[in-house]
Amino acid sequence: MKNFKAILDILRENISFKLGVMVVVTLFTCFVPGLWILGVQRLVDAYGDWQHAGGNLRENVGMLAAPLLLLAVLFLAKKLDQMFKIPIELSLQENIGNSLKVQLIRKGSRLPLVVRESAECQNQMEVCNAFVGEISQKANKVLLVFRSGIMMVSVVGAVSTLNPWILLALCVGTLPSFFSMVYAMNNAVKTDQELGARNRVLSYYAGLMTGVAYAKELKAYRLYPVMIDRWKEESIYINRKRLLQEKKNAVSRLAGGICLSCAFTVAAILLMGLIMGGSVSVGAYVAMFGAITSFSGALGDFTVSVTDIMALFGRVSVFREFMELEEKTAVQGEKIVPESVGTGYPGIGETCYRLQNVSFRYPGCMDYVLKDVSFEIRKGERVAVVGENGAGKSTLVKLMLNLYNRDLGEILFCGKPVAAYGEEIKDICDYLPQDFIRYQGSLRENVLLHNMSRHVQNAGISDEQIIRALERVGLSGLLEETGYNLDIPLGKLFEDGRELSGGQWQRVALARALVGESEYIFLDEPTSALDPVSEIQVMEAFLETVAGRTAVIVSHRIGVARRCDKILVIERQRVAQFGTHAELMGHAGPYRKMVELQASLYQ
Amino acid sequence: MVKIWKTFRFVWKYGWKKKPFGFILLTALTLLVGLLLVAGTWITKASVDALGQADLSWQLLAPVLLALFLKELGLNCGYSGIMPVLESKVRMDAVHSLECRMYQKIGRLPVRVREQETVQERIARAERFLGQEFWLFQFECVFVFRLLATCFGLALSLAYWSVWFPAITIGLVMPVILIRLKNNENLYRINQKQQRRKRRNEYLCGLFFDMSALGELSATGAETPVIDIVERTAKELTEERYAQGQKDGLIQGASEGILSFVSFAVCVLLVVAKGGHMTVGTFAFLLESVFLLQEEMINLGFNLKYFHQSALYGVDLAELDAMEERQGNSCCGSGLLDNMEERQGASCGGSALCESSREVQNRLAVEVKGLTFSYPGAVEPVLKNVSFTLADGETIALVGPNGGGKSTLISLLLGLYPPDSGEIRIYGASVDGMSREQGRESAAAIFQSFLKYETTVKDNIVLGNIPQSDNRELISRAARLSTAETFFGRLEKGIDTKVGSVYQGAVNLSGGQWQRLAVARGFFTDTALLLLDEPNAAVDPVTEAELFRRYREGMEGRSGIIVSHRLAALQKVDRILVLEAGEIVEEGSHEELMGRKGLYYEMYLRQKNWTV
Incomplete structure (x- = not known):
């Protein structure tokens, strides 16, 4: 029932007044088939009477005019729904699809990052996305249920003016058909659920083969036959299961069909009896045939659309559950005005970040990613974070930016818990993760990505600033090639894009972090795609540019670390060392070991 | 039409033909259903004529009733009972063997060819054909065939009374189909016009489902502005299509209503002009046939569109299959032969x-x-x-x-x-x-x-x-x-x-x-x-x-x-x-x-x- 309400809510939010009127008119036209039957009955009877009266072209031909006129009106009325069909379908499909999709991604953006990054949540979002796609395709089926329902009622109503027993025969005959349909539908949903995991594997193999990313390796190792075999195995299994289910459904549908045919025949026999008795005209019999055709058609539509909608019902709960997930905790207490953190406070050299015994583990994991981490950063310091793969460096940065919530301990930013800043922290700090976005837009949009809201409001970053940032990171060559045109599209999305x-x-991504001139900059392995010579160039320029600002740089490179003011060494989830290059080199510790290891290579 | 044929030939050759019995059975069943609809009009005529006779008795009605029962049985059991499972079976077999063929083909293509963007797009479209569009293609194949059979049968049985009946009906309903085709073209043009914005919007949406983009989006507050752009653009696109759809819908509905009534009225007048020689049963038969012919023709126009649409993707599959597998190589002409020798040399290592x-x-x-x-x-x-x-x-x-x-x-x-x-x-x-x-x-x-x-x-x-x-x-x-x-x-x-x-x-x-x-x-x-x-x-x-x-x-x-x-x-x-x-x-x-x-x-x- 909750699911039904959810679907109704979705519909209500997306149906405007104008659309409502059109829908009502369309629904109204569904009464036409009933009237139509009566019109045909009149016409046939009028023809019989006219023929009886002599069938003369000049005389009595007016007898036919009245039923013809009625049919003319009905012809037009019947096509009214054609007039509104495209607008209604468009509104229902696209508006609902769009608004649900926007709801979905908005909700996603409000979830805590740690939840959002979990495989579970991604799966959920993908299922929801598929659901949205499907609902937008099938939204008009909701309308079709009503339409075909009304049509059936109107036909049955028209038939019942002839004789109530006929009505009974039709109703009893259609029931098994309904049940077989419900049975088939339940089967389909169940099979889909059972095959869900298998389907994912199937499409994974298909993706490996059709994608181009691994083409070289698959080809070089001659792996295509292997992949095809694995894929085949899954495909055959899935097809067999599906077919089995279809066969079961077919048996039930056959039974329903036999009942329906019997019902129609019984109705015909009843009608013939009435005609023999003389209480009903021959026209009624003809009309009933028309009625049967309309009825079968409407029943078919009804069946299909109800099946589809019920299948959607099964999945709307996934969407609902996702929309009800807990969001980021709201800021408690009074919000901190970002201005106070701006230029003046805290002063250069004063503590801006203080971490005390911070521990963190991913939800559902037993092991801590970071344990008892404590250190302080002063304003204006450039801090390098070094350590092995998987030591927890990236996690530390995310904790400092309040993207993750620490489990234990305290993170103070400018004297207040970092959580208290809420979304404001995004305006104060800038962050470039290891997996940066290759934004398929113009060069300008690419550089302004982190300042999108400012950009949209047209508040402030001039083209000169953008160009300066691009030149800093060593892209003057690209600028010259393109004639300083910031509007050239980048990437492969469009034919005219520049890859x-x-x-x-x-x-380009580094330019993003520079252009906003944030006081606090966080970089996560900013040079992994550069060759060493370019890396040196870019990092030299970068470190120089951010001198005087606070920067936290996660890097494997000793070269970067030794040029920073402080070095934080993370080893096995804990802070192993923290200090300047000279200080750390003075002790026999992991940092000195690392430096010596790398230096030894150059002997 | 060429595209439909091309796709059909390919799908037949490498899909349906592998297990031809299923497909032939499906076609035969379809034909039967199509003709049953035509037979239905004759049953109407027979029963009305029987009912009109003076010495009406159940014995007289029994054969008509039997025919009616059989027809309904055929439609309800054959069409909605057996057809779906047969259709699934034929489809699954065909898709399976076509997909196998496609993956093998992809595996044989040279990497340099694979890396071309046009080839990647072609593969994506071929994949889409087998994944989504094939269902529609096979359905339309069968359905259009059935519609053609019904229309043809109805036209013939109407022509038995007078060639004017089918001529008038077809002649007047044809413009309706043409208007539909024109509308489709309008829609297509709008789609073309919107493509760039649409693609961009899809890309932006996709960012939110991309793991590697999450960190940057959520840390820098770029999410909300991007979502706003997505929402605004989507609305804009729908509105444009809506305006066009509203206009086209009006023309389409009005033309369909008027033209089909006119053709129907002309047919009735034709009967009247003949001066009442026809029995009431024949009149009823004519009415039913003309209605049915109109409906099925409009249906035909409607389904041809989808038929064509789905076939467009199939052409990509056929083209993918026909692609050159050898690397285009300027200097391999002479190298080919000694290469063969070398291979033999290498294989006789013993x-x-x-x-x-x-x-x-x-x-x-x-x-x-x-x-x-x-x-x-x-x-x-x-x-x-x-x-x-x-x-x-x-x-x-x-x-x-x-x-x-x-x-x-x-x-x-x-x-x-x-x-x-x-x-x-x-x-x-x-x-x-x-x-x-x-x-x-x-x-x-x-x-x-x-x-x-x-x-x-x-x-x-x-x-x-x-x-x-x-x-x-x-x-x-x-x-x-x-x-x-x-x-x-x-x-x-x-x-x-x-x-x-x-x-x-x-x-x-x-x-x-x-x-x-x-x-x-x-x-x-x-x-x-x-x-x-x-x-x-x-x-x-x-x-x-x-x-x-x-x-x-x-x-x-x-x-x-x-x-x-x-x-x-x-x-x-x-x-x-x-x-x-x-x-x-x-x-x-x-x-x-x-x-x-x-x-x-x-x-x-x-x-x-x-x-x-």
């Missing part, structure tokens, strides 16, 4:  | 004669002469006149700035790309596109964009050499050499642990861990030549150092080419080639190159000064 090399993309 | 001739060749693992290669559409070649040799058992390094052509050279050595000119020989056998199948016996590679095979750890490793899948010793050797054992050794199920996210309960790996699995895959191979393309890009410096230490053990008895940026780790290789802008600018051992004070010296010093 950049990995290194160029990385530089 | 005989003493071949053995000796191989021994001579074996001294050179790789021989590259005057190699030039450019990507399609590019002005500058990526490789310009590159020549070098690699002796058996030797390991050399390829270094140089990004974009210098290092990875391209590796692909060429594997025979994945055909050279524009020049020659590559691996253990004496020429590697151009033709000898791909043989390449396995001589060269294997660890790829820069390696495969993350989301099954078990073991599967990831043994992919490199499937015949040796059960050789535990080899697997653990490869795992040790790649340092991969350090992380999966800790996992509960060891090498049988499922990794990735496709299977439920699989373990997620980091980039560095995946790369170590790819490296293990490379060491699992048993070819004489191993190519390593940046095998250390995703691992941390400590593991990297360890990896390089173990490489030497892994390369024992094999020849190798290693591409890397970490110059310090490469000093131990036999020779270093410096590749810049497609040319080999320097060649020699580390000491020689340092002495030359060229590009290598400069790169090395810069890295050294930056690090130490």
Whole structure:
């Protein structure tokens, strides 16, 4: 029932007044088939009478005029729904699809990142997305249920003016058909659920083969036959299951069909009896044939659309559950005005970040990613975070930006818990993750990506600033090539787009972090796509540019670390060392070991 | 129409024909249903005429009733009972064999062809045809056939009374179909116009489903503005289509109503003009037939559109299937023959004669002469006149700035790309596109964009050499050499642990861990030549150092080419080639190159000064 309400809510939100009127008119036209039957009955009877009266062209031909006129009106009325069909379908399909999709991604953006990144949540979102696609395709089926329902009622009503027993025969005869349909539908949903995991595997193999990313390796190792075999195995299994279910459905549908045929025949016999008795005209018999055709058609539509909608019902709960997921915790207490964090406070050299015994683990995991982490960063310091793969460096940055919520301990930013800043922290700090976006838009949009809201409001970043940032990261060559045109589209999305090399993309992304001139900058392995020579160039320029600002840089490169003011070494989920290059080199510790290891290679 | 035919022929040849009985049965059943509808009009006539007779009795009505029952049984049981399961069966069989064929075809296409964007799009459309559109295509195939049969039957049975009936009905309903086609065209044009905005919107939407974009989007507050753009654009697009749809719908509905009434009225007048010779039964028959003919014709117009739409994707599949599988190669004309001979030579390794001739060749693992290669559409070649040799058992390094052509050279050595000119020989056998199948016996590679095979750890490793899948010793050797054992050794199920996210309960790996699995895959191979393309890009410096230490053990008895940026780790290789802008600018051992004070010296010093 909750699901039904959810679907109704979706519909209500998307139906405007104008659309409502059109829908009502369309529904009204569904009464036409009933009237139509009566019109045909009149016409046939009038023809019989006219023929009886002599069938003269000049005399009595007016007898036919009245039923013809009635049919003319009905012809037009019948096509009224054609007039509104396209607008209604468009509104229902596209508006509902669009608004649900926007709801979905908005909801996604409000979820805590740690939840959003979990495989579970991604699966859920993908299922929801598929659901949205489907509902937008099938939204007009809701209308079709009503339409075919009304049509059936109108036909049955018209038939019942002839004799109530006929009505009874029709109703009893259609019931098994309904039940077989419900049975088939339940089967289909169940089979779909059973095959869900298998289907995912199937499409994974298909994707491996059709995608181009791994084409070289698959080809070089001659792996296509292997993949095809694996794919075949899944495909055959799924097809067999599906067919089995279809066969079961066919048996039930056959039974329904036999009952329906019997019902129609019984109705015909009853009608013939009435005609023999003389209480009904021959026209009624003809009309009934028309009625049967309309009725079968409407029943078919009804069946299909109800099946589809019920299948959707099964999945609307996934969407509902997703929409009800807990969002980011709201800011408690008074919000901090970002201005207070701006230029003046805290002053250069004063503590801006203080982490005390911070621990964190991913939801559902036993092991901590970070344990008892404590350190302080002063304003204006450039801090390098080094450590092995999987030591927890990226997680630490995300905790400092309030993207994740620490489990234990305290993270203070400018004296207040970092959580208290809520969304405001995004305006104060800038962050470039390891997986940056290759934004398929213009060069300008690419550089302004982190300042989109400012950009949209047209508040402030001039083209000169953009160009300066691009030049800093070593993209003057690209600018010159394109004649300083910031509107050229980048990427492969459009035919006229300009595809950049990995290194160029990385530089564009770095320009994003520079252009906003944030006081606090966080970079996560900013040079992994650059060759060493370019890396050195870019990092030298970058470190120079951010001098005086607070920067946290996660990097594997000793070269980067030794040029920063402080180095934070993370080892096995804990802070192993923290200090300047000189200080750390003075102790026998992991940092010195790392430096010596790398230096030894250059002997 | 041509496209429908082309698709039909292809689908028939490689899909339905595999199990022709099902498809023929389906068609026969369809035809039967179509004709049953025509028969229905005659049953109406018979029963009304019977009812009109003076000496009406049940005996007279019995055959009519039987016919009626059989007709209904045929429609209700045949059409909605058996048809769906038959349709599914035929569809599943056809799609399965067509998909198999498509994947095999994709596997045979040269990599360079695969990498073209137009080919990628074609594959995507062919995939969509089999995934979504095929259902519609088969349905329309059958349905349009049924409509044609019904229309034809009705027209014939109407013509029995007067040719004017079908002529008038068809003549007047035709414009309705034409208007529909025109409307479709309008819609198509709008779609074309909106395509760019639509594509962009889809891309923006996709960002929110892309794991790797999440961090940046949510940390920088770019989400809300982007969602706003998505919402606004989507609304705008719908509104434009809505306006057009409203206009078209009005014209369509009005024309359908008026024209079908006119054709109907004219038919009635025709009957009247004939002066009442027709019985009431015939009149009823005419009414029913004319109505039905109108409906079915309009249906036909409607379904032809979908038929055509779905067939458009099918054409891509047919074209994909017909694509050239050999690499377009300017210099392979003469090379083809001796290549064949060489292949024979290589395959007769047992005989003493071949053995000796191989021994001579074996001294050179790789021989590259005057190699030039450019990507399609590019002005500058990526490789310009590159020549070098690699002796058996030797390991050399390829270094140089990004974009210098290092990875391209590796692909060429594997025979994945055909050279524009020049020659590559691996253990004496020429590697151009033709000898791909043989390449396995001589060269294997660890790829820069390696495969993350989301099954078990073991599967990831043994992919490199499937015949040796059960050789535990080899697997653990490869795992040790790649340092991969350090992380999966800790996992509960060891090498049988499922990794990735496709299977439920699989373990997620980091980039560095995946790369170590790819490296293990490379060491699992048993070819004489191993190519390593940046095998250390995703691992941390400590593991990297360890990896390089173990490489030497892994390369024992094999020849190798290693591409890397970490110059310090490469000093131990036999020779270093410096590749810049497609040319080999320097060649020699580390000491020689340092002495030359060229590009290598400069790169090395810069890295050294930056690090130490």
